[in-house]
Amino acid sequence: MDINMTLVGQLIAFVVFVIFCMKYVWPPIIGAIEDRQATIADGLAASDRAAKDLELAQEKATAQLKEAKVQAASIVDAAKKHEAKIVEEAAGKAQVEKERILASGHAEIETERNRAKEELRKEVAVLAIAGAEKILERSIDAAVHSDILDKLVAEL
Amino acid sequence: MSSGAELTSQEYITHHLSNLKVGEGFWSLHLDSLGWSVFLGLVFLTIFRSVAKKATPGVPGKLQCAVEMVVGFVDESVKSTFHGKNALIAPLSLTIFVWILLMNSMDWVPVDLLPHLIHWVTGMPLGDIYMKPVPTADPNITFGLALGVFILIIYYSIKVKGVGGFMKELTTQPFGHWSLYPVNFILETVTMLARPLSLALRLFGNLYAGELIFLLIATIGVFQLPVHFLWAAFHLLVIPLQAFIFMMLTIVYLSLAHEDH
Numbered sequence: 001m002d003i004n005m006t007l008v009g010q011l012i013a014f015v016v017f018v019i020f021c022m023k024y025v026w027p028p029i030i031g032a033i034e035d036r037q038a039t040i041a042d043g044l045a046a047s048d049r050a051a052k053d054l055e056l057a058q059e060k061a062t063a064q065l066k067e068a069k070v071q072a073a074s075i076v077d078a079a080k081k082h083e084a085k086i087v088e089e090a091a092g093k094a095q096v097e098k099e100r101i102l103a104s105g106h107a108e109i110e111t112e113r114n115r116a117k118e119e120l121r122k123e124v125a126v127l128a129i130a131g132a133e134k135i136l137e138r139s140i141d142a143a144v145h146s147d148i149l150d151k152l153v154a155e156l
Numbered sequence: 157m158s159s160g161a162e163l164t165s166q167e168y169i170t171h172h173l174s175n176l177k178v179g180e181g182f183w184s185l186h187l188d189s190l191g192w193s194v195f196l197g198l199v200f201l202t203i204f205r206s207v208a209k210k211a212t213p214g215v216p217g218k219l220q221c222a223v224e225m226v227v228g229f230v231d232e233s234v235k236s237t238f239h240g241k242n243a244l245i246a247p248l249s250l251t252i253f254v255w256i257l258l259m260n261s262m263d264w265v266p267v268d269l270l271p272h273l274i275h276w277v278t279g280m281p282l283g284d285i286y287m288k289p290v291p292t293a294d295p296n297i298t299f300g301l302a303l304g305v306f307i308l309i310i311y312y313s314i315k316v317k318g319v320g321g322f323m324k325e326l327t328t329q330p331f332g333h334w335s336l337y338p339v340n341f342i343l344e345t346v347t348m349l350a351r352p353l354s355l356a357l358r359l360f361g362n363l364y365a366g367e368l369i370f371l372l373i374a375t376i377g378v379f380q381l382p383v384h385f386l387w388a389a390f391h392l393l394v395i396p397l398q399a400f401i402f403m404m405l406t407i408v409y410l411s412l413a414h415e416d417h
Contacts, residue, residue: 003296005179006186010193010291010300017197018244018251018304025201026247028208029227032220035213 125153165375172267172371175294176286186294193291196258200251226254233404238411245410248308252301253403259291260363260395264388267370292398293363295356302356305406309351312413321416351409355402362398366391 129149163171175186207223216224230250238245271285291297313322326344327337369387373380 002175003299004182004184004186006184006190006294006296007300007303009185009190010297011304013190013194013197014251014301014304017201017255018248020201021204021251022244022247025204025208026227026250028211029204029223030231030246032211032213032216033224033228033231036216039213 169371189291189294200254237407240414249403256399262290293367295360298356298360302352306352309413
């Protein structure tokens, strides 16, 4: 073994390299590693939180959906009731209208019939007079016998 | 076996285990060990610094992912062993781990590749080329690292416990009686000195042995190829394991230095 100045040279190089490593190499690299570890830890925590939030939101959405269904059902119910009411009202109005039209028709028919009856009576009276004239074979003074004719007309 | 018949196996191995050396005696430098060591250290720092400059806490690139894997691994190792607050230990461990890993990896470079490359480029005769490219197979390198760690152990022991506390730790255990304090001091000093020694010698021994076996394999002729492959595959375990052990023991020793009894 041959110990000489090489040992001192190596010692100096060792000191210089270690100091350089301590000042310029180790801190940035370990800093980057630790920063990244912190970032990853934060990210994992955030994703946990997000998963929990998602679960909550889903529960909320389900609840809201249920509520909305109930509301929709009640709205449909109300609409059905309203519809029934409208139909009922319309039916009532139509009934009334129908009765009114019927009544006016009846009245018209009645008037017409009365008029026809009157005409008929008059014609019958004329016919009766003509018939009586024929029977008597002579003319009868209409003015003299009008009271008889009138009585006759009234009986018809 | 490259240099022809004039070299025996022993001469071949000795030649490959000699460093490229300048200077005389203690004042000499191993240019190959130190050069590769500094070069690999710069490779480590360049790659990691380029990532550090662009480091983003957002989506990381592929290189950043790879670097972060290493940093995360070292950070976890430090946190599982050292429980105090110290801005130095983690970057120190990262430097030790990656740097030693790179230096150990030079063991995979075929033993004759670099000398022949130099011969081919410069035309120097192979016998004059000394190139031992595995820095951690040089005791100077491993002792240099261990000495740095040892200085930190002493520094933090004194900083945390004070000079008195540190001396008390060295003298009052394992035996509680005052008359045995000198014995305690000898025992504890040996324990203390054993730490950098074992760090340096373990790493050096493993890599030197690995290198030696690679050289032996290179002398057996054509059968060296499958054997070489097996030994290189075995180093898939040795190389990272030795880097990890050096780092882990550094963390343990420094965390012991921080503990106040």
